[in-house]
Amino acid sequence: MTAFRSLSRAMTLGLLRDRTAVFFTLLFPLLFLALFGALFQSDSLTKSTWVQVGDVAVLDDMPDEELAALSDVLTLVKSADREAALEDVRQGDADAAVWEEDGRIEMRYSAADATTAGTVQGLMQSIVQSANVAATGQPPAFELATDQVEDKSVKPIQYLTPGLLGWAIAQGAAYMSAFTLVNWRKKRILRRLWLAPVSPGTVIGARVGVSLAIAFLQVAIFVGVACIPFYGLHLTGYWWLALPLVATGTLAFMSIGLLIGAWAKTEEAANGALQLVILPMAFVSGSFFPNDAMPSWLRTLSNILPLKHLTQALQDVLSRGQGWGAALPTLGGLLLFAAVLTALASRLFRWDDA
Amino acid sequence: MTDDTAAIAVEGLRKRYGDVQAVDGVTFEVRRGEFYGILGPNGAGKTTTMEMIEGLREPDEGSARLLGQPSWPRDPALLRRIGVQLQASAFFDKLTAREQIHTFAALYGVGTERADAMLESVGLAEKRDVRDNKLSGGQAQRLSIACALVHDPELLFLDEPTTGLDPQARRNLWDLLRQINSAGRTVVLTTHYLDEAETLCDRVAIMDAGRILRVGRPADLVAELGVHNLEDVFLQLTGREYRE
Numbered sequence: 291m292t293a294f295r296s297l298s299r300a301m302t303l304g305l306l307r308d309r310t311a312v313f314f315t316l317l318f319p320l321l322f323l324a325l326f327g328a329l330f331q332s333d334s335l336t337k338s339t340w341v342q343v344g345d346v347a348v349l350d351d352m353p354d355e356e357l358a359a360l361s362d363v364l365t366l367v368k369s370a371d372r373e374a375a376l377e378d379v380r381q382g383d384a385d386a387a388v389w390e391e392d393g394r395i396e397m398r399y400s401a402a403d404a405t406t407a408g409t410v411q412g413l414m415q416s417i418v419q420s421a422n423v424a425a426t427g428q429p430p431a432f433e434l435a436t437d438q439v440e441d442k443s444v445k446p447i448q449y450l451t452p453g454l455l456g457w458a459i460a461q462g463a464a465y466m467s468a469f470t471l472v473n474w475r476k477k478r479i480l481r482r483l484w485l486a487p488v489s490p491g492t493v494i495g496a497r498v499g500v501s502l503a504i505a506f507l508q509v510a511i512f513v514g515v516a517c518i519p520f521y522g523l524h525l526t527g528y529w530w531l532a533l534p535l536v537a538t539g540t541l542a543f544m545s546i547g548l549l550i551g552a553w554a555k556t557e558e559a560a561n562g563a564l565q566l567v568i569l570p571m572a573f574v575s576g577s578f579f580p581n582d583a584m585p586s587w588l589r590t591l592s593n594i595l596p597l598k599h600l601t602q603a604l605q606d607v608l609s610r611g612q613g614w615g616a617a618l619p620t621l622g623g624l625l626l627f628a629a630v631l632t633a634l635a636s637r638l639f640r641w642d643d644a
Numbered sequence: 645m646t647d648d649t650a651a652i653a654v655e656g657l658r659k660r661y662g663d664v665q666a667v668d669g670v671t672f673e674v675r676r677g678e679f680y681g682i683l684g685p686n687g688a689g690k691t692t693t694m695e696m697i698e699g700l701r702e703p704d705e706g707s708a709r710l711l712g713q714p715s716w717p718r719d720p721a722l723l724r725r726i727g728v729q730l731q732a733s734a735f736f737d738k739l740t741a742r743e744q745i746h747t748f749a750a751l752y753g754v755g756t757e758r759a760d761a762m763l764e765s766v767g768l769a770e771k772r773d774v775r776d777n778k779l780s781g782g783q784a785q786r787l788s789i790a791c792a793l794v795h796d797p798e799l800l801f802l803d804e805p806t807t808g809l810d811p812q813a814r815r816n817l818w819d820l821l822r823q824i825n826s827a828g829r830t831v832v833l834t835t836h837y838l839d840e841a842e843t844l845c846d847r848v849a850i851m852d853a854g855r856i857l858r859v860g861r862p863a864d865l866v867a868e869l870g871v872h873n874l875e876d877v878f879l880q881l882t883g884r885e886y887r888e
Binding site for chain 2: 292293295296297299300303304307308473477478479481482483484485486487488489641
């Protein structure tokens with residue numbers, strides 16, 4: 291066996307036999323994908339429940355086919371007791387209460403859930419509007435047509451997969467390089483390797499090779515899970531550009547790990563520092579939810595974080611149908627980031643703990 | 645082919661860390677096939693001296709030649725001819741004894757058969773599937789020596805190989821070290837056990853404050869100073885104050 295292969299094997303076995311490391315670096319992000327993917331399965335259709343008290347002409351006189359079309363978004367429950375209906379809305383058991391008084395349609399909703407409040411009002415407006423238009427016996431003067439900008443197949447999974455995949459890659463690559471550096475320094479393996487006829491390139495090459503192989507495995511598992519019909523990810527044309535993106539991302543996050551590993555004296559310290567860096571970076575970079583709602587200074591800050599650019603470029607190629615134009619600047623930026631941090635880490639490098 | 649250059653030729657080694665002159669002009673020679681001990685209290689500069697000789701640190705002044713070649717800058721051709729046991733815990737995480745020695749063997753381009761034979765020769769054949777953290781102190785020391793010997797080096801460095809072992813394990817390790825030496829290899833040993841140095845070493849160098857105080861055969865040193873054993877020699881030369 292060559293030195294390269296045997297070192298790669300030693301590193302791979304060392305990782306796979308460390309159950310905690312396997313769980314937190316490989317399985318944990320995947321669990322997030324499985325969980326978030328199931329939670330946010332269908333946010334495009336928000337179904338609401340209305341309680342109708344007594345007769346309401348616009349609802350009662352609605353043609354059957356229109357009623358059927360509404361059944362996707364609306365469930366109507368009839369009731370005779372207005373107080374009970376209002377209580378249901380207050381408790382959140384129903385989304386709106388509707389009744390008619392002297393030709394006026396009254397609607398009450400709860401302000402506790404702003405999204406639902408907006409949805410039920412909009413829906414009622416359009417029902418009343420079309421009833422008014424129908425009452426005139428004339429065709430409507432203006433018509434509004436709306437559609438979403440994304441592919442019809444867009445689902446939350448197509449935002450979740452790139453975001454969580456980016457986080458998983460960041461976590462795995464940074465952990466592995468920091469841990470190897472600290473552990474090998476502590477156990478004097480670094481010195482032992484220096485005294486063996488093996489070139490530093492072989493040692494570094496083996497470490498990078500194993501990390502890349504694991505990152506590609508993560509891509510395969512993530513995309514594989516997200517593509518099962520239950521989650522329903524649809525890959526767009528240039529999805530394979532995710533591979534060079536993930537490769538350069540791995541180098542960038544390994545350089546973060548190197549910097550932490552060069553500083554930390556123990557594995558525990560390295561692990562703590564990694565969590566302090568990776569988790570906030572993932573939040574600010576929009577790995578878990580879009581960062582549009584963040585204050586603008588935080589969004590500006592996120593521009594220097596490699597994970598933000600990786601996540602964005604992964605979204606572009608995996609689900610927005612973009613190609614080289616979206617990937618190239620990110621590829622270059624991630625490599626530059628890796629080069630700068632590696633140079634910094636090499637200045638902090640120590641052979642032993644003292 | 646006989647080669648009469650010294651196994652180790654050290655001349656005027658000096659190393660300073662900030663205000664501390666850790667090694668202050670060390671010169672000595674180790675002959676081929678010799679069993680040589682480097683002794684000294686903590687902080688005497690043993691470790692730094694060894695590190696410069698092995699080629700882990702660059703000397704401020706002076707030079708160290710191993711088998712006729714300078715050990716600094718790093719020379720892979722020379723590294724193939726020397727074996728270094730740094731300490732018992734210099735193992736890869738979570739690998740078994742057999743996987744450890746196979747990994748080290750591969751670094752030197754040595755096949756797995758030779759590695760298995762080496763494991764057997766230090767009496768670890770039965771423990772080959774045991775992970776490094778489950779080995780006893782003596783077993784871990786024997787494994788680390790086997791890893792240092794796997795490429796059949798001409799010159800072997802051992803760093804306190806018997807620290808923390810029980811008397812049985814220690815005696816067994818002595819037998820192993822004698823075998824290694826009688827097979828024609830030069831062995832350089834650092835230790836805190838003076839009885840160990842007295843029984844194993846052909847010659848010892850006693851160091852303190854970054855210098856070599858005395859070099860000689862243990863029996864000659866004992867006779868010269870008119871004391872009972874090497875430990876008396878050591879204490880007479882280095883004093884009895886606590887170190888570090």
